[in-house]
Amino acid sequence: xxxxxxxxxxxxxxxxxxxxxxxxxxxxxxxxxxxxxxxxxxxxxxxxxxxxxxxxxxxxxxxxxxxxxxxxxxxxxxxxxxxxxxxxxxxxxxxxxxxxxxxxxxxxxxxxxxxxxxxxxxxxxxxxxxxxxxxxxxxxxxxxxxxxxxxxxxxxxxxxxxxxxxxxxxxxxxxxxxxxxxxxxxxxxxxxxxxxxxxxxxxxxxxxxxxxxxxxxxxxxxxxxxxxxxxxxxxxxxxxxxxxxxxxxxxxxxxxxxxxxxxxxxxxxxxxxxxxxxxxxxxxxxxxxxxxxxxxxxxxxxxxxxxxxxxxxxxxxxxxxxxxxxxxxxxxxxxxxxxxxxxxxxxxxxxxxxxxxxxxxxxxxxxxxxxxxxxxxxxxxxxxxxxxxxxxxxxxxxxxxxxxxxxxxxxxxxxxxxxxxxxxxxxxxxxxxxxxxxxxxxxx
Ligand code: URA
Numbered sequence: 534x535x536x537x538x539x540x541x542x543x544x545x546x547x548x549x550x551x552x553x554x555x556x557x558x559x560x561x562x563x564x565x566x567x568x569x570x571x572x573x574x575x576x577x578x579x580x581x582x583x584x585x586x587x588x589x590x591x592x593x594x595x596x597x598x599x600x601x602x603x604x605x606x607x608x609x610x611x612x613x614x615x616x617x618x619x620x621x622x623x624x625x626x627x628x629x630x631x632x633x634x635x636x637x638x639x640x641x642x643x644x645x646x647x648x649x650x651x652x653x654x655x656x657x658x659x660x661x662x663x664x665x666x667x668x669x670x671x672x673x674x675x676x677x678x679x680x681x682x683x684x685x686x687x688x689x690x691x692x693x694x695x696x697x698x699x700x701x702x703x704x705x706x707x708x709x710x711x712x713x714x715x716x717x718x719x720x721x722x723x724x725x726x727x728x729x730x731x732x733x734x735x736x737x738x739x740x741x742x743x744x745x746x747x748x749x750x751x752x753x754x755x756x757x758x759x760x761x762x763x764x765x766x767x768x769x770x771x772x773x774x775x776x777x778x779x780x781x782x783x784x785x786x787x788x789x790x791x792x793x794x795x796x797x798x799x800x801x802x803x804x805x806x807x808x809x810x811x812x813x814x815x816x817x818x819x820x821x822x823x824x825x826x827x828x829x830x831x832x833x834x835x836x837x838x839x840x841x842x843x844x845x846x847x848x849x850x851x852x853x854x855x856x857x858x859x860x861x862x863x864x865x866x867x868x869x870x871x872x873x874x875x876x877x878x879x880x881x882x883x884x885x886x887x888x889x890x891x892x893x894x895x896x897x898x899x900x901x902x903x904x905x906x907x908x909x910x911x912x913x914x915x916x917x918x919x920x921x922x923x924x925x926x927x928x929x930x931x932x933x934x935x936x937x938x939x940x941x942x943x944x945x946x947x948x949x950x951x952x953x954x955x956x957x958x959x960x961x962x963x964x965x966x967x968x969x970x971x972x973x974x975x976x977x
Pocket of ligand 1: 701710715716717719720723
């Protein structure tokens with residue numbers, strides 16, 4: 534595209550104008566094919582930050598981003614395509630458990646996942662704890678695995694939504710990651726390109742969430758629903774609690790182990806299990822695989838307890854290059870950290886507050902997350918057996934177990950972990966683990 538046309542489109546947005554579908558297609562094309570300079574991409578993102586986008590513009594930009602690359606179509610599958618997106622949490626292994634669970638119930642899950650962002654973990658990083666697992670298998674293999682196994686959790690790759698890849702990289706360094714319209718278009722364009730029919734959006738609320746508060750979470754929910762209306766994607770929004778870890782582990786291999794335990798119907802992870810089963814049941818209903826929530830709930834619980842979900846997970850891992858016996862022999866395939874340090878409670882009482890963001894940052898500082906893009910991470914480190922709000926602890930009992938590479942790294946983490954918990958004599962009320970969003974038009 535010639536530079537004058539690009540400048541005209543940026544000027545229109547800068548001055549508060551509304552761009553039509555063909556203008557927004559030109560923007561997405563220019564970003565995706567590299568004909569817009571980085572400066573032009575940045576100026577466009579900042580113009581949207583200042584002037585916003587109408588719902589129609591946001592939808593048309595979403596569709597234009599989707600069409601900047603290949604789109605997966607799953608017309609020949611005998612079941613619905615289902616997916617989930619989360620705004621990012623700590624100890625949140627839902628995707629790892631949900632995808633095989635849905636596959637075991639007749640759904641198909643081509644799940645395009647991301648890496649850790651800031652203090653929150655990423656599904657791809659967790660899967661890369663498994664030697665050989667290929668998060669970029671290419672479109673043909675992705676299709677083969679989804680068709681054969683029912684689920685594949687992979688990264689975005691170069692083929693899907695290239696304009697979003699470039700725009701996101703520019704947003705990351707121009708203070709425009711948190712622009713709601715760009716966030717909505719980015720997330721939905723990838724889900725549409727992946728071919729999902731039904732999507733649950735899990736928006737985290739609490740001190741460990743990426744969004745700053747309840748108002749921002751509700752705003753994102755409404756924008757997401759309004760933008761998705763009129764597309765092929767059916768969306769429901771759930772708000773879930775991030776005032777404590779979702780599971781009891783934070784860190785890549787540790788979280789994966791916790792999921793393997795749940796898949797084998799073991800382990801003590803009631804919150805992670807309960808939220809995953811809830812989202813799975815909702816998605817079965819959205820996809821027409823169950824007529825009512827009670828039946829859907831029974832079906833997903835049976836898929837977990839029977840080992841059917843475990844079997845799907847094992848097949849997905851081996852089809853994507855990982856070992857065939859991960860579930861039987863996790864210790865043979867998942868690295869463990871050399872140093873394990875218990876952090877004891879200094880007083881007896883109820884856990885009244887957990888600084889989730891600080892605990893997520895401890896994992897990053899141990900080497901389990903990134904401070905700059907492309908950084909190699911240590912999959913073995915993190916926190917295990919982390920207590921949650923409302924738990925009763927005796928003085929000296931563990932608040933968490935630090936898994937670190939070295940003793941000095943564990944020393945540094947210990948001080949932060951200790952400070953992340955407040956113990957009180959009385960139990961404090963906790964937020965509900967989840968709450969389904971009632972869209973505004975339903976509330977009227
Ligand atoms: N995840 C995305 O894919 N895009 C955003 O803009 C934010 C989170």
